[in-house]
Amino acid sequence: MTPFRARFAPLVLISALALTGCSAPTATPSSPDDTFVLGISSEPDTLNPVLGYAPDGGSLLFDGLLGRDADLSLRPALADKLPETDGTTVTFTLRKDVTFHDGTPLTSEDVVHTYKAVLDEKNNSGIRGDFAAIESVEAPDPATVVFRLKYPYAAILQRATLGIVPVGRALDAEPVGTGPYTFVSRTPGDKLVLKANPSYWGGAPAIRQLVVAYAGDDNVRATRMAAGEFDATVLPPKAAARFENRQGLTVHKVQSADYRGVMFPFGQPVTGDLAIRKAVNLALDRQAMVDTILAGAGEPAFGPIAPGTTWHNPAVAGSATPDQAQATRLLDEAGWHVGDDGVRAKDGTRASFTLMYPAGDALRKDLALAVASDVKKIGVDVRLAGLDWDAIEPRMSKDALVMGYGAPFDPDYTNYELFHSAFAGQGFFNPGHYKAPEVDALLDEGREEPDPVVRKRTYDAFQQRISDDAAWAYLVYLKHVYVVRGEWSGIAPSVEPHAHDTGGLFRNLAEWKPAS
Amino acid sequence: MTRALARMVLWRLAFTVPLLFAVTLGMFALAKASPFDPVRQYLGDRAVVTSPEVMAQIRANWGLDRPVAEQYLTWLGNLVQGDLGDSRSMHRPVAEVIGERLGWTLLAVSCALVLMLVVSLAVGALAAWRHDSWLDRAITGSAYANEAAPVFWTALIVMWVFAVKLQWLPPGGLTDPAATTLEAGDVLHHMILPVAVLAFSQSSWLLLFVRESLITTLREDFVLGARARGLRERTVIVRHALRSALLPFVTLLGARIPELVTGAILVETVFSWPGVASASVQAALAADFPLLAALTLLATLAVVVGNLLADGAYVIADPRVRVLGVS
Numbered sequence: 140m141t142p143f144r145a146r147f148a149p150l151v152l153i154s155a156l157a158l159t160g161c162s163a164p165t166a167t168p169s170s171p172d173d174t175f176v177l178g179i180s181s182e183p184d185t186l187n188p189v190l191g192y193a194p195d196g197g198s199l200l201f202d203g204l205l206g207r208d209a210d211l212s213l214r215p216a217l218a219d220k221l222p223e224t225d226g227t228t229v230t231f232t233l234r235k236d237v238t239f240h241d242g243t244p245l246t247s248e249d250v251v252h253t254y255k256a257v258l259d260e261k262n263n264s265g266i267r268g269d270f271a272a273i274e275s276v277e278a279p280d281p282a283t284v285v286f287r288l289k290y291p292y293a294a295i296l297q298r299a300t301l302g303i304v305p306v307g308r309a310l311d312a313e314p315v316g317t318g319p320y321t322f323v324s325r326t327p328g329d330k331l332v333l334k335a336n337p338s339y340w341g342g343a344p345a346i347r348q349l350v351v352a353y354a355g356d357d358n359v360r361a362t363r364m365a366a367g368e369f370d371a372t373v374l375p376p377k378a379a380a381r382f383e384n385r386q387g388l389t390v391h392k393v394q395s396a397d398y399r400g401v402m403f404p405f406g407q408p409v410t411g412d413l414a415i416r417k418a419v420n421l422a423l424d425r426q427a428m429v430d431t432i433l434a435g436a437g438e439p440a441f442g443p444i445a446p447g448t449t450w451h452n453p454a455v456a457g458s459a460t461p462d463q464a465q466a467t468r469l470l471d472e473a474g475w476h477v478g479d480d481g482v483r484a485k486d487g488t489r490a491s492f493t494l495m496y497p498a499g500d501a502l503r504k505d506l507a508l509a510v511a512s513d514v515k516k517i518g519v520d521v522r523l524a525g526l527d528w529d530a531i532e533p534r535m536s537k538d539a540l541v542m543g544y545g546a547p548f549d550p551d552y553t554n555y556e557l558f559h560s561a562f563a564g565q566g567f568f569n570p571g572h573y574k575a576p577e578v579d580a581l582l583d584e585g586r587e588e589p590d591p592v593v594r595k596r597t598y599d600a601f602q603q604r605i606s607d608d609a610a611w612a613y614l615v616y617l618k619h620v621y622v623v624r625g626e627w628s629g630i631a632p633s634v635e636p637h638a639h640d641t642g643g644l645f646r647n648l649a650e651w652k653p654a655s
Numbered sequence: 656m657t658r659a660l661a662r663m664v665l666w667r668l669a670f671t672v673p674l675l676f677a678v679t680l681g682m683f684a685l686a687k688a689s690p691f692d693p694v695r696q697y698l699g700d701r702a703v704v705t706s707p708e709v710m711a712q713i714r715a716n717w718g719l720d721r722p723v724a725e726q727y728l729t730w731l732g733n734l735v736q737g738d739l740g741d742s743r744s745m746h747r748p749v750a751e752v753i754g755e756r757l758g759w760t761l762l763a764v765s766c767a768l769v770l771m772l773v774v775s776l777a778v779g780a781l782a783a784w785r786h787d788s789w790l791d792r793a794i795t796g797s798a799y800a801n802e803a804a805p806v807f808w809t810a811l812i813v814m815w816v817f818a819v820k821l822q823w824l825p826p827g828g829l830t831d832p833a834a835t836t837l838e839a840g841d842v843l844h845h846m847i848l849p850v851a852v853l854a855f856s857q858s859s860w861l862l863l864f865v866r867e868s869l870i871t872t873l874r875e876d877f878v879l880g881a882r883a884r885g886l887r888e889r890t891v892i893v894r895h896a897l898r899s900a901l902l903p904f905v906t907l908l909g910a911r912i913p914e915l916v917t918g919a920i921l922v923e924t925v926f927s928w929p930g931v932a933s934a935s936v937q938a939a940l941a942a943d944f945p946l947l948a949a950l951t952l953l954a955t956l957a958v959v960v961g962n963l964l965a966d967g968a969y970v971i972a973d974p975r976v977r978v979l980g981v982s
Contacts, residue, residue: 185746263712263717265698265702265713266701311751326830327756328927328929328933329830329927352828529691530690567704
């Protein structure tokens with residue numbers, strides 16, 4: 140102990156010197172009453188919607204043509220009503236009372252500019268692919284915007300939540316939008332300061348000053364929340380447990396469409412075999428994954444469309460607990476027999492495959508371990524490989540991978556790219572080369588069908604079909620966990636997407652009011 | 656002497672140009688050998704939902720599909736014209752990113768440098784004066800331990816003690832989370848820990864040097880003479896011994912600049928200090944070559960200039976000294 144204490148002798152001296160050198164207060168910081176401090180895990184790379192900031196809404200700085208209610212139904216925002224859709228033409232009319240934060244009035248030119256900037260190849264926008272259906276955007280008069288599509292695209296209205304930016308501002312300029320909060324300052328790597336927009340068309344927010352502080356480490360966020368520095372934060376379930384039943388704090392566990400599952404490569408002798416995939420699906424103990432790995436903040440998953448959304452097919456379900464008898468029977472019938480080493484084999488092929496996971500992701504690692512130990516009980520050998528994304532990509536057609544996706548807004552989102560044969564082997568789209576002409580037809584139909592009732596039937600059939608094929612082994616849906624200080628009315632949880640830039644619980648912060 | 660100084664500066668500058676050139680070449684080769692895909696890093700979480708066609712377009716816009724030699728020459732050409740390019744991870748011009756962060760790094764590093772000088776001089780002199788006492792042993796012992804400890808480790812321990820346990824000082828950042836404006840007192844308060852750790856972690860070398868050099872000087876005849884004349888101990892140490900013991904200190908200081916640069920990288924990262932050094936960590940993680948290249952050049956320049964200043968000061972302080980370019 141002595142050398143350790145000795146180490147600190149000069150340090151105390153230095154600190155004492157430094158302390159006397161300035162007259163700064165040494166009390167713990169406390170936030171002024173009208174400032175709300177949010178602790179967020181990751182800083183957005185950009186605050187420009189054109190470059191990919193919050194394309195699914197939830198930005199406090201910007202409004203889209205449309206917005207979303209808590210039940211995820213679309214509602215007019217900058218548009219004065221839900222638009223008329225006619226096959227490949229969508230016509231929006233704009234509200235007349237909207238101005239940008241810099242005082243200029245909103246016109247249809249701004250909307251055209253925003254969408255054209257996203258589609259401009261020179262701007263390197265990562266979300267350009269999401270708007271591939273758009274042929275042209277026109278402004279026939281200052282209050283009307285007309286979208287012309289290359290093909291009928293049912294999800295186009297969901298894409299109308301993209302934040303609108305004014306004409307003629309550089310991509311890297313300070314953000315100017317029409318949203319409930321205006322930009323004050325930004326310290327990269329530290330925080331973003333916003334203040335309420337008193338002339339917001341939807342009414343001025345009750346929280347007058349908002350600070351979004353970034354802290355990547357979960358424990359740092361929990362500590363700063365406990366110390367009173369943050370008024371609200373997002374935490375992993377285990378780190379949030381200490382805030383349960385604490386005076387003045389509320390823990391919100393919010394349902395999400397954010398799933399984790401095992402993607403199977405179809406071109407391989409083991410994972411390409413339907414019996415193996417079905418048996419793996421049956422042998423998984425999803426309830427144990429939810430209870431232990433997610434500390435209860437989750438649900439078992441059986442398909443890519445989340446329960447709690449309108450598009451979920453309740454007929455596609457399974458048992459949360461494993462059914463080893465059924466799994467063993469399936470494998471025996473398919474000719475996979477247990478060998479001397481306890482691993483099954485068929486015609487000299489061992490029932491063994493590699494399961495990859497991104498090395499830095501603790502959750503996916505735990506899930507991969509659980510999968511390996513569950514399927515070992517039915518004689519299937521899973522070898523794990525924790526790799527970097529750049530090492531994972533070239534191996535995805537050969538080895539299984541723990542992946543995560545999920546957007547609650549429209550069933551076309553990501554599912555089209557993940558299961559359509561046209562995308563087979565294109566980067567992270569359909570990496571397992573899943574090819575089923577029936578699924579292709581269903582996805583094409585769902586993408587173009589305007590009638591919601593017919594569409595629902597189409598996506599029900601799609602969910603049933605990929606479940607029958609056991610294309611993936613879906614594991615769990617996560618619940619996102621938030622801790623909020625104080626009593627507020629207006630908190631409206633909704634099923635959240637995988638991507639966190641939509642704001643999660645804080646998506647409608649402008650509508651929060653102190654409960655009296 | 657002025658002419659000697661001017662010749663030395665010219666010589667050094669002549670060497671700096673090929674040095675910087677070699678650094679850019681090495682850097683470019685390393686970036687090309689890196690297994691990380693800059694486009695994937697640029698897209699972040701969205702990379703898995705972005706179509707390969709869009710990724711290919713971005714790659715083409717950045718010129719990453721061109722031959723390596725051509726990419727290097729284009730980049731070098733822009734650099735010579737003063738265009739540092741755009742930071743890919745921060746979506747802004749590199750010059751702007753560096754511009755807004757450089758001030759914070761200079762503030763922290765210069766405060767640390769001053770603190771380091773003052774503390775190592777005072778403590779080193781104290782140790783030499785009380786040579787072989789328990790105080791001297793404690794000081795030398797802790798200095799050796801400190802030299803062996805990694806900077807980030809020291810930083811984390813200090814953060815744990817002063818920010819988490821004692822709660823005297825904030826754990827990181829530039830200002831309080833709830834603060835919406837920059838106030839000098841607030842920044843000063845947040846600066847204490849990073850500056851102290853940076854100064855402390857770099858001080859042991861200097862401290863040990865001052866002690867060693869002073870102990871030798873204290874045995875010299877002129878110190879003995881001063882004591883024999885009945886001068887006060889303080890006068891003997893400060894006015895006579897310390898002064899002549901300090902000459903090599905100047906060179907040593909120049910040689911410490913590279914260490915200070917690497918130290919700043921770790922300290923800024925641990926304490927979330929928004930300076931250029933923490934930006935270089937982010938740039939490296941994001942495979943953001945334009946930003947990383949500019950920051951590496953900046954660090955190289957800092958080392959060259961630091962050494963130049965030290966040697967210049969040396970030439971001025973002791974005209975007998977012959978350094979490169981001075982004959």
